Amino acid sequence: MTVRTRLLQQVFRSLRQATSRVESVSKAALEHPTVTLVACAPQQSKRMPWSCLGYGFAAASLVTVASPLEASCSPAVAAPQTAGVDLSNAGMTAGKAKLQVIFVLGGPGSGKGTQCAKLVQEFGLLHLSAGDLLRAHMKSGTPDGNMVAEMIKQGQIVPSRVTISLLEEAMLKGGKQQVLIDGFPRNEENRAAFEAQTGIEPEFVLFFNCPEAVMEKRLLGRQEGRTDDNIETIRKRFKVFMESSMPIINFYDAKGRVRKIDADRDPEDVYADVRPLVEALQSFAV
């Protein structure tokens, strides 16, 4: 037998195995039609138990490759071996990896996005910026999108139902075990709603501490065409940060979960403090 034939046989064997996995996931899912999984539209994911989304993620990724099948499942369905990520802390199941979430907080312009980009480059985690998701949503032209556009321009915090739906959808799509959630939770409403809805508690909170004067200078120098990078809105955002977001950092600090970073340094120096914190988490990843 030639090397080429042997290779072809291996490819066919792998394809057969993958197909049978898709069939068993889909079959189990279709037999328990209590929760829609693949249709992870924001309105639906709002009511979706996250213990189920772990199966949904696995089913969705397999189904995406195989066919545009719509699958359903109940949390009682035994997790298939292929289920890689359990998106619920509460609903952890043996054999499935636990979702690890890091909240990334800090004032506007403290360098959250810059540091997250470095972490993604080195560790390949999923980076979800609440602000980026909202900015994309405001282009939808829907009533919600228009409301988001106006609130961002005013430096106000968008209602949690909108932001959490976008985060849930993106987490499911991203399909990674380790997630950086940047710029969220911004207030008590964000925090409580996210916890109640997903059962997820962060591994820790990265807090980028930076003086306002430094942040102001950085934001005024940022040339990204953002509607909120003007001095009037920047001042409003600073006020909202102090009044609504600092209490969230204090909340997690009281639980011993905050890792405070001096962000008023060169990006590389900041990163030198950030990377070991995330590197330490890597050893727990499955």
Ligand SMILES: Nc1ncnc2c1ncn2[C@@H]1O[C@H](COP(=O)(O)OP(=O)(O)OP(=O)(O)O)[C@@H](O)[C@H]1O
């Ligand atoms: N350590 C740093 N030193 C100097 N400039 C920085 C540093 N970190 C980021 N910047 C610059 O400051 C600006 C804001 O950074 P970045 O977008 O990362 O902040 P952010 O906290 O994500 O802001 P926002 O909350 O407004 O989205 C960018 O132009 C970025 O290039």
Ligand SMILES: Nc1ccn([C@@H]2O[C@H](COP(=O)(O)O)[C@@H](O)[C@H]2O)c(=O)n1
């Ligand atoms: N949880 C959040 C996050 C952001 N917003 C709105 O988006 C604006 C920009 O956010 P950045 O993180 O990119 O600075 C912010 O000022 C809010 O208007 C939000 O409402 N909720």
